[in-house]
Amino acid sequence: MENEARLKRLRFRAWHRGTREADYMIGCFFDRFHHEWSEPELVWFETLIEEEDVDILGWALGTLSIPDEYAGALMERMRLLDYVEIPR
DSSP, X not given: OHHXXXXXXHHHHHHOSSSHHHHHHXXXXXXXXXXXXXXXXXXXXXXXXXXXXXXXXXXHHTSXXXXXXXXXXXXXXXXXXXXXXXXX
């Protein structure tokens, strides 16, 4: 039950960023991959979503250097952006 509440909070935070672009990028990333994540990866995401949208978008789009604490497989996955479904 505790993990279910944690995932609900994370999903809400991922989809309610403040900008539509960040909502789609971060929310879709969470929806597509969270079920595969280990505990350290969940902690990584919890830490990441505390950052400013402009920074997360910059890291994912390659316009900003990725800090060491976010570099790695999950950020590389996020940078592909192939998980984002654009509504029509």
